[in-house]
Amino acid sequence: MSGLPKRILKETERLMADSPPGISAAPKDDNLRHFDVTVAGPESSPYEGGVFKLELFLPEEYPMNPPKVRFLTKIYHPNIDKLGRICLDILKDKWSPALQIRTVLLSIQALLGAPNPDDPLANDVAQNWKENQSAAIAQAREWTRQYAQ
Amino acid sequence: MDMSNHPLLSSMDEPPPFPPSHPHLRRLDRSVVCQICKEPFQAPVSIGCGHSFCSSCIRSSLDVMKKCPSCNEPALEGQIRRNRALEEITDSWEESRPIIYELAQPPPTKKRRASIQESNSKPSSSSGTKRLKPNSSREGSGSRSQSPIKSRRSDDGDHNSLNGNGEMEDEEDDEVQELTENDEAPCPICQATLPISSIPLHIEKGCPPPKTKTNGNGVGGRKGNQKADWKKVFSGQGLGGKSKDKEVEMKRITKPNYSLATPADLRSILSEYSLPTTGDKPTLIARVQEWIILFNSNLDTSHRSSLSALRAKLSDSENSKKRDKEKGKDEMVNQLGSKDGLQKYAKEKKGEFERLRKEIIERDRKRREQEEGKGRGRDNAIEVE
Numbered sequence: 001m002s003g004l005p006k007r008i009l010k011e012t013e014r015l016m017a018d019s020p021p022g023i024s025a026a027p028k029d030d031n032l033r034h035f036d037v038t039v040a041g042p043e044s045s046p047y048e049g050g051v052f053k054l055e056l057f058l059p060e061e062y063p064m065n066p067p068k069v070r071f072l073t074k075i076y077h078p079n080i081d082k083l084g085r086i087c088l089d090i091l092k093d094k095w096s097p098a099l100q101i102r103t104v105l106l107s108i109q110a111l112l113g114a115p116n117p118d119d120p121l122a123n124d125v126a127q128n129w130k131e132n133q134s135a136a137i138a139q140a141r142e143w144t145r146q147y148a149q
Numbered sequence: 150m151d152m153s154n155h156p157l158l159s160s161m162d163e164p165p166p167f168p169p170s171h172p173h174l175r176r177l178d179r180s181v182v183c184q185i186c187k188e189p190f191q192a193p194v195s196i197g198c199g200h201s202f203c204s205s206c207i208r209s210s211l212d213v214m215k216k217c218p219s220c221n222e223p224a225l226e227g228q229i230r231r232n233r234a235l236e237e238i239t240d241s242w243e244e245s246r247p248i249i250y251e252l253a254q255p256p257p258t259k260k261r262r263a264s265i266q267e268s269n270s271k272p273s274s275s276s277g278t279k280r281l282k283p284n285s286s287r288e289g290s291g292s293r294s295q296s297p298i299k300s301r302r303s304d305d306g307d308h309n310s311l312n313g314n315g316e317m318e319d320e321e322d323d324e325v326q327e328l329t330e331n332d333e334a335p336c337p338i339c340q341a342t343l344p345i346s347s348i349p350l351h352i353e354k355g356c357p358p359p360k361t362k363t364n365g366n367g368v369g370g371r372k373g374n375q376k377a378d379w380k381k382v383f384s385g386q387g388l389g390g391k392s393k394d395k396e397v398e399m400k401r402i403t404k405p406n407y408s409l410a411t412p413a414d415l416r417s418i419l420s421e422y423s424l425p426t427t428g429d430k431p432t433l434i435a436r437v438q439e440w441i442i443l444f445n446s447n448l449d450t451s452h453r454s455s456l457s458a459l460r461a462k463l464s465d466s467e468n469s470k471k472r473d474k475e476k477g478k479d480e481m482v483n484q485l486g487s488k489d490g491l492q493k494y495a496k497e498k499k500g501e502f503e504r505l506r507k508e509i510i511e512r513d514r515k516r517r518e519q520e521e522g523k524g525r526g527r528d529n530a531i532e533v534e
Contacts, residue, residue: 007187010163060470063185064213097210098184098218 004032008058011101023105025056033058037069037105041148042113046140047075050148054084054108056101066095067104076136076143078117078126086111087121164246171253178246181239184219185210189243192450193235197228201235204446212438226404231449378425379464383457397422397456401448402441407434424460439463 012032015025022040027033037054041047053072059065069091071084079087090099090107120126129136167174181189185206192204200219202210207229210218217224333342339356405414415433416426424440426433443459454462 005186010187013163061213064209094221095214096216096218096221097206100187 005062007063008032015101020102020106020109022109025101025105033062035101039105039109039112041144042109045113046137047077047112047144047148050144052112052148056104058101063097063100066091066099067101069104069108074143074147076125076140077112078115078120078122078129079111081122085121087119165250167250167253168255170255174249174253177242181235181242190235190239192446192452193232193239194229194446194449195232195235196224196230198222198224201232204229204231204449205442208442208446212442229449233451236450375425375427378427382423382425382460382464399448401445404441405437407438410434422456422460424463436463436467439466 009032012027019025022042023038025035025037027035035056035058037056039052039054041050041052050073052075055070055072057068059068069086071080071086073084074082075084081087086108088107088111090096090104115129117126117129125136128139167178169175183190183193183203183206184200185202188203190201190203193201194204194207195201196207196217198217198220200217202218207218207224208226211224211226215223215225332345334345334348335342336348336351336356338352341351341356343351402418405418412430412433415430415437418437419426419433419440422440422444424436428436440459440463443462447453447459
């Protein structure tokens, strides 16, 4: 029992008691460091109406090291690759132990609302996004309908 | 999804937050919380940018990245300064919090009292608390070692003198007075019977079984020699340990350069503080790092722990880390070791095995169909892998 830091217990309890709008997160029964997460696509984004599944893992060094987060639902987004990996500064070099699961998930939701094709992870998507934005958005909308509903 | 009954979560002991009708109290409550561990400051220190954290939190953080967790400004361990004022504020807030919490509660439903409190509780949120606060914090700082029971009594006393009423409270008061620190009572969370004075600590630790004192030696420790080593450390603390403690200089430890330090260097640091010197280099580095954080941050507070308490903490954290890593694997191995375990495992996972079996059969069938249809064996071979 002493293996799990109090901070993680506290965060978990608060997340489940009062999760931010459009976001849910619950730890798995057998591993309290491993969370099932869903994030609703933000309004007036191509992901609106979709519900995206993610997995979040708190490494041993958390909160000194960032959580590991990955999309499980297929998504057409310049900063998310086909393995679901996310290009987000706070998950890498901009991580700070003052951040928490809640802030990470809110940032991911915000990333859906504001794709950044200048810092791409999925190169083909980013290129399409830059060259033909309306086609890319249509594609994102189509994938949302197909995979996230 | 309902995890409220989860055994790990039910061990939580959170003081209830202030009601939203008191935003200033909520803010005050938050302002004594470390942004890293999200707990009230312990041994608070400040760094160059002016942000404050628990000493051990910021030390651990700076080991990983040289910047302030709050504002991202570059920060170095050399900038760490003890923040005595913040420690005093945190301590006195922690002591007066239950008093103020009670004063901030909406009036009770009882009619007669409700009317009396109504008139009292409104000013209590502004002038009332202000009047009480200096009073109670003076009391608090004079009685740091008081048990929570006692301070609750003084709290009730204040309450009475403010309200000038309260049969019910008087009754409560009597009940409380009958108990002393040495009496035993059931823990409100796990129901284990413990001396009253030790209950807060017990809850703080997440309700370990009452035999906590032997825990330091008994927990985990899979590698025989390391376990034995820790045992030696603890058994020495009775006689030789104390005299050794005096020899240890209570001065901040300078960090070694871990990439250049030899295992012998690390061992000499560890033996200086009577710590186990077993393990490979990464184990030694981890132990030295953790010890330096514990030891140095212990110098940043006026509530210092003894060296043996620090050693116990180090041993606990080492064991729990090891347990975390080996947990899944070991449980599985233990279970599968015996024949019964194997059968039990097979029984438990029957559904899963069955599903896998069906999937494989299905896959093979499809593949055969495909092969017959297209005859492209190569792709399929890759798929198998």
